[in-house]
């Protein structure tokens with residue numbers, strides 16, 4: 001019951017906490033941290049120019065929902081000269097904002113979820129044929145990424161796996177669709193969970209729904225103690241209530257859940273069309 005109350009507060013009543021996010025970023029800047037996008041950090045590392053006396057904060061945004069708040073976060077960071085990474089899902093791919101971020105020096109990437117998409121289409125409850133699921137999801141990933149690149153005119157070479165209720169239900173993450181062949185043919189520069197990036201991290205933090213706010217704790221602690229490389233993952237939804245967007249997203253999640261578990265909702269066919277090859 002408490003959890004539901006917190007969710008309702010987070011989604012519909014919570015005032016903007018963007019000033020708190022700003023204070024974390026300002027703390028990093030004032031402590032001398034270089035605040036970088038993922039590709040910005042990897043470029044420095046690949047050139048062998050990581051300075052042992054420097055401190056780095058890698059800033060990543062997963063735009064799961066709420067493009068309007070994502071835009072506010074981008075504008076806030078721009079005011080302080082920060083250019084971070086923003087990963088967009090197909091559902092949130094706002095081409096105007098993506099172009100604005102790219103043109104302003106930020107990094108735009110693809111937040112992919114094709115294993116979950118295929119599992120929903122097939123209404124897979126058990127992973128009896130993992131290879132087929134991975135293969136089909138891999139093909140869909142290539143199609144979706146190519147289409148998004150064409151539509152946006154952006155390279156989208158950095159990608160990050162999204163987590164969905166179906167992934168949790170099946171116990172398989174979207175990352176698993178990535179084969180060396182797909183990485184090569186789609187010119188993938190990195191996936192956000194690649195060891196090439198994570199091996200550098202001394203600590204990592206992500207935002208959480210009210211009232212916990214941070215996992216595992218407020219990153220200012222790590223900034224103050226001077227951790228060498230910190231990664232910060234931010235989701236727009238945790239920073240300002242956007243009641244209309246959150247209501248739409250909650251209804252979509254309920255609808256998808258009903259379609260996935262029961263096949264139809266109130267006699268209507270699911271909006272997702274089953275794949276003929278998988279029937």
Ligand SMILES: [Zn+2]
Pocket residue numbers: 062063064111161162163
């Ligand atoms: Zn996500």
